Amino acid sequence: MNRAASQPDRTVVPRQAAPGEGTRFDYDALLVGGGIMSATLATLLHQVEPTWRIGIVERLDALAEESSGPWNNAGTGHSALCELNYTPELPDGTVEVTKAVGVNEQFQLSRQLWSFLVEDGRIPEPSSFVRPSPHVSFVWGAENVDYLRRRFEALSAHPLFAGMEFSDDPEVLATWAPLLVEGREPGEPVAATRALAGTDVNFGSLTRQLVGSLVDGDAITLELGTEVRRLRRQGEGWAVRGRRTGGGSFAASARFVFVGAGGGALTLLQRAGIEEIRGYGGFPVSGVFWRTTNPEVVGRHHAKVYGKPAVGAPPMSVPHLDTRIVDGEASVMFGPYAGFSPRFLKNGSLFDLLRSVRLHNLLPMLTVALGNLGLVRYLVTQVLASRKAQLAELRAFYPQADAADWEKVVAGQRVQVIKPARGRAGLAGGSLQFGTEVIASADGSIAGLLGASPGASTAVPVMLEVLERCFGDRLEEWRPALEKMMPSYGVELGADADLAADVMERTSHVLGLEAPATSRR
Template sequence: LVEEGFLPEPEQFIVPTPHMSFVWGDDNVDYLRRRYEALKDEPLFLGMRFSTDPKQIAEWAPALMVGRDKDQRVAATYSSAGTDVNFGALTKLLLQGINQRGAQVYLDTSVRSLKRGKDGIWTIKLRNEIGNATREVRAKFVFVGAGGGALSLLQKSGIKEAHGFGGFPITGQFLRCDNPEVVARHDAKVYGKASVGAPPMSVPHLDTRVVDGKPALLFGPFAGWNSKFLKTGSYFDLFASLRVHNLYPMIRAGLANFDLVGYLLGEIFSTREKQLDALRQFYPDLDPDDWYLIDAGQRVQVMKKDAEKGGVLQFGTELVTGADGSIAGLLGASPGASTAVPIMLQLLEKCFSDRVDSWRDELTKLVPSWGTSLNDDFDAAVASMTHTADVLALAPVDPDAKPDDVSVVESADADGEFEVEV
């Protein structure tokens, strides 16, 4: 899209940001080493590095090591090929692009109802949130991409494929720092390991983020709770979504996941000091005054009926499509940008099976690797990553990169803490 001029300069929505995994303790160090050994020779992990050397880790991300006890075993993997994407900015740019090419984009507008007529055409009733003016739109195909609000809209559509799905809202919170001196100490997205009983989307991470052109640090996520399905939703959202067909699956899923329930309760009643202690595991030398809590978004954890267990949690993304292919929607705790392209290709194959073959050549131009496994073809993987890096001004790919395992080197000051010059 950048090459075609559909999107402007890539730095408006994407910037190079190294990605790291960081762990401490003997078991976790051993785990990360084994994971590295399993991945280092895979084409899509080209150039990933591993180290247990505090000095090397401090070069990658100084904030991780300043003030850390020298006796604590640590390990990290590092990839310079990571990025930080401002998906809010990217969404606006994409909407501007389709609007300039003739699509109508309604902002400040909510969907009040949607119903399929006998002629197969959907009628969607809309209301403008400013002035409450209403309108109707008729469409042959409807895609419901409403985040946490998708479940309610799919229920309103009346399609039986949405039966048995329930949702439980979880508020995502982060500690944020805007102090330029602190932000300058850390240029990476650093992921740890999730706590026992925590859902996969709760993996703690300390991220360099660029928000509206200004760098910041974010750490989290922490879980909060209210009954809204969207940040701007209603406190009745959860209760309005309850149906005869989804109540039993939701109860069964809850009973089978007491560890998750316990984790959420612990998060909800967590104190600021406990949140800062979690951050100190990544940033030992923090100043509490530099960090403040923000509500980042609202997730809806999906539960669905299961023939054997009655109900299960669905941690991935669920693509729900009507039997006739005229409506589709995304459900899931994180049906987001990282999975958007493969999900949309899957949607095309499901909902437009009679037309997708005629689109295949054009789609393959957009996604050359569609239908293949890049990780099975070293040359194709390198070519794809190199082209992407060139067009989006990202870190270059080195096809001759060699795995780099650095041995442990201890260094300490008189107080027994690792010394790092920042």
């Protein structure tokens, strides 16, 4: 673990090509970026191909210092138990749950991989990165209460949402999360749902443990303090060039390259020159949270509470009041407040946005800018909001919040995907996406990840998509190993109540979490 956390391993041993294999490469797979995505992909690749030489290259001097860092994200194990933006209300009054079910299915794969690694001894103590934390949706106002009731009715019958509770009784809600109801006007309509199976995840700790177990077992090579600047075709693979922060250059070759560099992925894929990145752009959004460590407040709030976003707010700005446990210390955070910075990484450059503009993505970016003026106005309002105004939003959740208890925490950067729209004559504009998007070359030799939410929680299914798109000819050979790690791989859990209950009960036991109530047919 120490090698992964503090000391770069800079030994590169060229891999000898097998007879008839062609070009010799230093690595079978080189992963750019030291966050949860690369850590997950390295874990999967080593499991299915234990003899492959795998490298991870990180520009900073430690792992998980950008989006995967515990203070750079909300730490929510996103499973749509409480996130209202995944269950929109349709014009006919129906609550659409398809997205929520899909997100929950994805998180179950993550839980299964983590459980496998715990049972295999590669993660000694699951509480070091994941803890139970009830997930609560909370609303006020008659219309919102009615919406939440209909959402509960639509979700609670589904196997993946077994055990969800609903109440509009303030006395009951006071036992779930007392800070939410104390100090409210008598008679104000309020309601909440609660899922005890929710989690708080420290993705930074998880990243370091995943990479640490691979480095300590000599399964991968780790390069810290090394920034990749150039990707160039070399035979059937890639020549990778960069520089070290301590001085000197970095050079390696790889049969397969994954660009999991957070906001930096867009420009690296552009530099690689692959056709599939043409037209894509990025829109950076920063985030701010308010945090308190006051023992009296922290001791009375034990949940992640999500509400409804403000009109015009982007989906990743859904307000939430969260219990966080980082490095053994508890706190409560509220936010996020959206902001704007032209940086694509928290430790990036003020010129990141400008450098990402190309002739081929100029039209999609302009289309998005002109078509999202409401979002721009919202961001401007958020950026200019005073401390008093921001804390007023906190008091809508927690009426008795004392401003003196709270400090501002700047979270990580998110770069939302601007996806090109293609017409008969070529590019025909673009649209702003709020999910993640895998970009892969036609020959499968390089892939990268763009976008943000739900991000880290879906690292496992997203990296499985990378395997499927880049190594499709090997999938049947790899399937037994993948199913050993994730028994529901390739299966729709929501369609099999018994399997869903078995998977959730087993992973809850292994990870030391609250087991959801079973829902079997």
